Amino acid sequence: MALSLDKYLRMSKLPHIWCPGCGHGIITQAIVRAIDELGLDTDKTVVVSGIGCSGRAPGYLHFDTLHTTHGRAIAFATGIKMAKPELNVIVITGDGDGAAIGGNHLIHAARRNLDLTVICFNNYIYGMTSGQYSPLTPQGSYATTSPYGMLENPFDLCNLVIGAGGTFAARSTTFHARQLTNIIKDAISHKGFAFVDALSQCPTYYGRRNKQGTPLAMMNWFRDHSVPVRTWEKLGGEERKDKFPVGVLTQTSAPELTAVYQELIEKLQKRGED
Numbered sequence: 048m049a050l051s052l053d054k055y056l057r058m059s060k061l062p063h064i065w066c067p068g069c070g071h072g073i074i075t076q077a078i079v080r081a082i083d084e085l086g087l088d089t090d091k092t093v094v095v096s097g098i099g100c101s102g103r104a105p106g107y108l109h110f111d112t113l114h115t116t117h118g119r120a121i122a123f124a125t126g127i128k129m130a131k132p133e134l135n136v137i138v139i140t141g142d143g144d145g146a147a148i149g150g151n152h153l154i155h156a157a158r159r160n161l162d163l164t165v166i167c168f169n170n171y172i173y174g175m176t177s178g179q180y181s182p183l184t185p186q187g188s189y190a191t192t193s194p195y196g197m198l199e200n201p202f203d204l205c206n207l208v209i210g211a212g213g214t215f216a217a218r219s220t221t222f223h224a225r226q227l228t229n230i231i232k233d234a235i236s237h238k239g240f241a242f243v244d245a246l247s248q249c250p251t252y253y254g255r256r257n258k259q260g261t262p263l264a265m266m267n268w269f270r271d272h273s274v275p276v277r278t279w280e281k282l283g284g285e286e287r288k289d290k291f292p293v294g295v296l297t298q299t300s301a302p303e304l305t306a307v308y309q310e311l312i313e314k315l316q317k318r319g320e321d
C-alpha cells in the first residue's frame with residue numbers, strides 16, 4: 048500500500064545518511080507502516096531515540112521527536128509517558144544504546160510495565176562509532192574491539208525484558224519486513240511495556256568484518272537462521288543451535304504503571320489529599 052510520505056517523513060531531511068544496504072531504513076519503514084495501519088494520530092505520537100545510527104531515525108520522522116543522549120532514550124520516554132499518558136510513546140534504540148549504556152533503563156521500564164513501545168535496531172555492533180562489540184554481539188564474532196572473536200556471551204534481550212517484568216516481547220528481522228510491521232503494530236497496541244528485537248544488517252562494520260557478504264546475503268542469513276516461535280518451542284537443544292526464534296515470544300497482562308498511578312491520584316483526590 049502506498050504511504051503518504053509527506054505525512055510521516057521530514058522530506059527536507061532526505062536523503063538519509065545511512066550506508067547503502069543498511070537495515071535501519073527497513074525497520075523505520077516498518078514503524079511508519081505500523082503507525083499508518085493503526086491510524087495513530089501523528090500529533091499524539093512521540094518518537095524518542097538515543098545516539099547511534101539507529102538514533103538517526105527520529106530525525107527523518109515527522110512526529111514530535113526527541114534525539115536524546117546515548118543510552119537515555121527510555122529515561123526521557125518515561126518522563127513523557129508519566130506526564131502525558133494519553134500519548135503513544137515509541138522508543139528507537141540500538142543494541143549498544145539500549146543494552147549497554149542504557150541497559151539499566153531498559154530493565155527498570157520493563158519492571159514497571161510502563162506503557163512504552165521499545166524497538167531495538169539490533170545490528171550486533173556499535174555502528175555509528177565504527178564497529179565496537181556490544182552486549183548483543185554473538186560469541187565468536189569479530190568487531191574492532193574483538194579482533195580474535197567475541198569472548199563474552201550475548202544477552203538474549205527478549206528474555207531479559209521478560210525476566211524483568213515486561214509484558215510483551217517479540218523478535219523479527221529486516222528480511223521479515225511484513226512480519227516486523229505486524230509485530231510493531233501488536234507492540235504499539237499492547238497496554239504495558241512492549242519490546243521488539245528488530246535484527247538489522249550493518250554491512251559496513253559487522254558484515255564486512257565477519258565476511259557476511261552483501262546486504263542481501265546478510266538478510267538471507269536472517270531468513271536461514273530464524274525459526275517461527277511455535278516451531279522453536281518444539282525444537283530440542285541441539286536443533287536450536289545457531290538458530291533464533293522470530294514472532295511474539297510473550298504477551299501477558301499486568302497492571303500498567305501510568306494506570307496505577309492515575310488510580311492513586313484519584314483515590315487521594317477523593318480523600319482531599321491532592
Ligand SMILES: Cc1ncc(C[n+]2csc(CCOP(=O)(O)OP(=O)(O)O)c2C)c(N)n1
Nearest residue numbers: 098099100101117141142143144173174175
Ligand atoms: C555518553 C556517550 N558515550 C559514548 C558515546 C559514543 N557513541 C555514540 S553512538 C555509540 C554506539 C552506537 O551503537 P548502537 O547503539 O548499537 O547503534 P548503531 O549505531 O549500531 O545503530 C556510542 C558508543 C556517546 N555519544 N555518548
Ligand code: SF4
Nearest residue numbers: 065066069100174249
Ligand atoms: S555504519 Fe552500519 S548501522 Fe551505521 S549506517 Fe552504516 S550500515 Fe547502517
Ligand SMILES: [Mg+2]
Nearest residue numbers: 141142172174
Ligand atoms: Mg548497533
